[in-house]
Amino acid sequence: MSIWVNAETRVLVQGITGREGQFHARQCIAYGTKVVAGVTPGKGGQYMDEVPVFNTVKEAVRETGANCSLIFVPPTFAADAILESIDAGLPLIVAITEGIPVLDMMRVKGALKSSSSRLIGPNCPGIITPGQAKVGIMPGHIHRPGNIGVVSRSGTLTYEVVHQLTLQGLGQSTCIGIGGDPINGTNFIDCLKAFQEDPETKGIVMVGEIGGSAEEEAAEFVKTFVTKPVVGFVAGLTAPPGRRMGHAGAIISGSSGTAQAKIAAMEAAGIAVVKNLGHLGELCKEIFSKAT
Amino acid sequence: MKIHEYQAKELFSKYGVTVPRGGVAFTAHEALEVAKTLGGYPVVLKAQIHAGGRGKGGGVKLAFSEEEVKQYASELIGMRLVTHQTGPEGKIVRKILVEEGLPIVQELYLGMLPDRRTGTIAIMASLAGGMDIEEVAAKEPEKIITVNVDPLLGLQPFHIRQFVYGLKLSSDIAKAFTTMITNLYRLFIDYDCSLVEINPLVITSDQRLIALDAKVNFDDNGLFRHKDILAYRDLDEEDPFEVEASKYNLNYIKMDGNIGNMVNGAGLAMATMDLIKLAGAEPANFLDVGGGASAEMVENGFRIILSDPNVKGVLINIFGGILRCDVLAQGIVEAAKKVEVKVPVVIRMEGTNVEKGREILQQSGLNLIVATDLNDAAQKIAAIAKS
Numbered sequence: 001m002s003i004w005v006n007a008e009t010r011v012l013v014q015g016i017t018g019r020e021g022q023f024h025a026r027q028c029i030a031y032g033t034k035v036v037a038g039v040t041p042g043k044g045g046q047y048m049d050e051v052p053v054f055n056t057v058k059e060a061v062r063e064t065g066a067n068c069s070l071i072f073v074p075p076t077f078a079a080d081a082i083l084e085s086i087d088a089g090l091p092l093i094v095a096i097t098e099g100i101p102v103l104d105m106m107r108v109k110g111a112l113k114s115s116s117s118r119l120i121g122p123n124c125p126g127i128i129t130p131g132q133a134k135v136g137i138m139p140g141h142i143h144r145p146g147n148i149g150v151v152s153r154s155g156t157l158t159y160e161v162v163h164q165l166t167l168q169g170l171g172q173s174t175c176i177g178i179g180g181d182p183i184n185g186t187n188f189i190d191c192l193k194a195f196q197e198d199p200e201t202k203g204i205v206m207v208g209e210i211g212g213s214a215e216e217e218a219a220e221f222v223k224t225f226v227t228k229p230v231v232g233f234v235a236g237l238t239a240p241p242g243r244r245m246g247h248a249g250a251i252i253s254g255s256s257g258t259a260q261a262k263i264a265a266m267e268a269a270g271i272a273v274v275k276n277l278g279h280l281g282e283l284c285k286e287i288f289s290k291a292t
Numbered sequence: 293m294k295i296h297e298y299q300a301k302e303l304f305s306k307y308g309v310t311v312p313r314g315g316v317a318f319t320a321h322e323a324l325e326v327a328k329t330l331g332g333y334p335v336v337l338k339a340q341i342h343a344g345g346r347g348k349g350g351g352v353k354l355a356f357s358e359e360e361v362k363q364y365a366s367e368l369i370g371m372r373l374v375t376h377q378t379g380p381e382g383k384i385v386r387k388i389l390v391e392e393g394l395p396i397v398q399e400l401y402l403g404m405l406p407d408r409r410t411g412t413i414a415i416m417a418s419l420a421g422g423m424d425i426e427e428v429a430a431k432e433p434e435k436i437i438t439v440n441v442d443p444l445l446g447l448q449p450f451h452i453r454q455f456v457y458g459l460k461l462s463s464d465i466a467k468a469f470t471t472m473i474t475n476l477y478r479l480f481i482d483y484d485c486s487l488v489e490i491n492p493l494v495i496t497s498d499q500r501l502i503a504l505d506a507k508v509n510f511d512d513n514g515l516f517r518h519k520d521i522l523a524y525r526d527l528d529e530e531d532p533f534e535v536e537a538s539k540y541n542l543n544y545i546k547m548d549g550n551i552g553n554m555v556n557g558a559g560l561a562m563a564t565m566d567l568i569k570l571a572g573a574e575p576a577n578f579l580d581v582g583g584g585a586s587a588e589m590v591e592n593g594f595r596i597i598l599s600d601p602n603v604k605g606v607l608i609n610i611f612g613g614i615l616r617c618d619v620l621a622q623g624i625v626e627a628a629k630k631v632e633v634k635v636p637v638v639i640r641m642e643g644t645n646v647e648k649g650r651e652i653l654q655q656s657g658l659n660l661i662v663a664t665d666l667n668d669a670a671q672k673i674a675a676i677a678k679s
Contacts, residue, residue, distance in 0.1 A: 075513060075516075076516060100513060101484050101511050101513045101514035102406045102484070102486065102511045102513065102514070103443060103481065103484050103511070105411070106406065106411050106412065106413070106442070106443045106444075107443055107444055110411070110442050110444035110445075111444070139612060139644045142642070152559070153559065154557060154558070154559025154560060154563075155557045155559065155560075156555075156556050156557030156560040156610075156611040157559035157560040157611075159611040159643055160560060160611050160642070160666070163611070163642055180558060180559065182406060182408035183406065183408055209558070209559045209562060210562070212408050212409070213409060214409075235559045235560075235562035235563040235566060236562040236563075236566070237566045237569070238562070238565045238568075238575060239562050239565070239578070275570070276567070276570050277566070277567055277666060278567060278665070278666040278667035279667070
């Protein structure tokens with residue numbers, strides 16, 4: 001078991017003919033992911049290696065039965081690409097693109113509310129169920145199939161965490177990067193809930209960073225609903241202060257947002273928070289070996 | 293991106309939002325010229341820097357005569373203004389805004405910004421405007437009315453009524469407030485703003501509603517569609533290292549320590565800085581070379597770190613995903629050949645094409661310390677900091 005993606009997931013890649021899209025579509029295929037279609041407006045009828053390219057998402061879905069979109073479209077057009085996938089009714093949309101304007105994401109968020117699509121990202125590494133499907137840009141070889149669910153706001157920091165888990169012999173059920181942007185599709189709570197309900201997931205690692213209040217809200221959720229052991233990490237204890245926006249930022253976020261506040265909220269919820277990233281793997285081994 | 297108050301007020305005027313009459317001045321002489329056009333005293337002199345808290349920091353003066361305008365203007369221009377938002381080093385004042393003094397009967401607060409929790413635009417207003425609004429927010433949050441607007445729906449009359457009745461505005465002021473908030477919302481959407489704030493928004497004795505202050509910030513990701521706003525950028529307000537870095541699309545923030553670091557990804561970069569600190573050293577910067585970094589970007593990042601004279605050692609921590617280790621290694625080798633590297637460099641890399649990357653480093657003939665994992669890297673860099 002796993003959450004959201006598995007060996008049966010049929011992936012279409014939006015922006016498959018671009019440099020990054022092409023490179024990572026090939027990497028996903030090499031990992032064993034079923035990449036069934038590509039979409040690049042104006043390049044319909046062509047092929048990227050063995051993968052047929054279509055002009056529109058709807059056409060690609062109709063012809064190939066794709067049920068998941070992976071987006072590499074540049075930030076200028078990325079929101080439109082996400083909206084196109086929502087409109088085509090894709091259940092899962094993974095947006096890798098970094099630098100999408102906040103207002104564009106607000107419109108996407110509004111469109112998501114009245115749809116049944118789940119968006120992961122943007123500005124994220126994607127989602128992987130080790131040994132089954134890699135829908136993203138993470139290096140596949142550092143993962144191992146197993147029982148630990150990983151959810152993170154970061155990209156490369158997630159790789160570091162996964163790498164340490166694997167070195168300790170702790171495989172992963174599914175790893176999700178939810179993205180570092182202020183407004184994203186799937187949040188910590190969505191992932192924690194799915195991991196809690198997934199019988200194969202025995203323990204959860206949650207990786208946060210400064211800014212916003214997503215970690216504090218997630219901690220509240222863990223306290224009430226999560227019975228599986230959770231290990232946490234928050235990046236940014238030494239981040240420079242004062243990078244804030246006028247009074248309004250302080251008014252709306254209050255004291256939340258600092259690494260200290262997040263760590264305190266997570267510890268109060270019973271999450272084992274690691275302070276030294278270098279020791280995360282060892283601590284996970286200690287905590288999860290009791291549970292798994 | 294941040295802009296100055298006088299620039300924000302230019303935008304306000306363009307959108308029909310009433311601001312005090314006045315103009316910007318770069319010298320005491322210019323300040324006097326502006327003051328003379330205002331037709332009476334007092335006039336207000338306001339330091340123009342990219343930070344709030346100017347009033348409390350002594351950056352706002354009230355002048356009752358030509359002599360006072362000259363005196364205060366020459367005091368303000370060139371001064372190092374320290375506020376709770378500038379940090380202890382403060383900021384040099386290079387220009388001032390000279391404005392008419394107004395007979396104020398009430399100070400309100402109005403702010404708009406994206407609310408990340410709900411994915412909407414939060415609009416906040418309060419009758420308790422002025423310098424202590426943050427204290428009000430902390431101690432008496434019920435005095436602030438917040439309305440969330442979904443941009444798909446737009447600002448609706450019912451949104452505005454919540455402010456009008458919540459703040460118990462008189463009918464004249466309510467009318468002016470409705471026009472103002474509608475115009476400000478349009479400005480916010482048109483320009484991809486990340487903040488529009490007026491504190492204080494004042495009611496004058498002749499019952500006019502005027503934006504006494506103006507703060508507008510823009511979403512950097514939206515700037516590609518607002519070329520006109522780029523003309524407002526003031527490089528004097530930015531750290532020269534950061535300006536240099538931004539030319540190469542590098543995300544760099546200067547700090548006070550002596551261990552430079554270059555990392556791919558903001559989260560891992562922050563975690564690496566935390567690690568440097570835990571190992572007993574102090575980070576000299578934050579530098580995220582990003583996911584899609586090229587060898588050239590890595591080279592420029594390396595150059596910027598080494599141009600900081602405080603740097604005693606550099607830790608490079610790369611976990612390859614989008615950025616492949618061989619690309620990184622190539623960048624380091626090219627940079628080290630071009631830039632004179634006089635400090636020790638510890639490199640830790642993992643991920644895509646790591647063997648290829650390590651091979652490039654080893655065959656380069658350069659003196660690079662390769663770390664096996666994070667703990668090893670932290671210990672090696674801490675030893676350098678202590679030596």
